[in-house]
């Protein structure tokens with residue numbers, strides 16, 4: 001479950017003027033923390049409303065419809081759009097591109113166990129991975145963390161098993177990947193969501209190329225050993241196409257259709 005207060009609201013700070021604009025609400029120019037008195041987007045009053053920035057949250061002060069108090073940015077949007085909180089939070093999850101993960105979590109089968117045995121070097125840490133994702137600041141195909149100055153701090157790829165349970169986080173490093181759980185999770189993969197055609201691939205950059213060229217869903221297995229494991233053990237994976245580099249082809253043990261990358 002994505003929690004608005006902890007997972008969404010902190011990431012909206014500083015973005016409220018843009019969010020309001022998406023709904024057709026113009027806040028006007030700030031002078032210090034406040035905008036000039038102007039018309040109210042809610043009550044239609046012509047000159048008694050202004051917005052105030054408080055730590056990146058932008059609230060509405062209107063002497064007509066919010067006399068003696070203010071309206072939170074959430075209330076402004078809900079009242080202006082006539083939507084409830086659930087719908088508003090869903091909008092914001094979309095705005096932050098959080099939807100794919102939310103969808104995944106809603107369908108994941110929590111108590112189901114992987115039915116095949118995993119190699120002794122398999123590692124997973126669902127709690128640490130969930131904690132990391134909850135604090136991550138930007139999610140598209142991958143999780144991107146940036147510093148306060150906007151500089152790129154890292155690219156991370158959440159790993160899911162075939163039961164759609166989050167089990168690990170892969171960090172992209174110069175010579176490959178480093179895993180939060182201490183080692184790779186066998187039978188698990190990163191996901192580039194696309195159409196119903198599914199292709200297995202070891203490298204996320206090759207995966208992105210394939211996805212952009214074909215629209216396919218690409219599952220990133222990170223290493224040839226995990227790809228071999230997946231096509232042998234994970235139900236249905238023996239039927240998937242696999243994309244392999246020349247070097248990986250030599251070590252691939254499956255009977256799948258192979259595309260060269």
Ligand SMILES: [Zn+2]
Pocket residue numbers: 040041042043044045049062063064065066
């Ligand atoms: Zn008003």
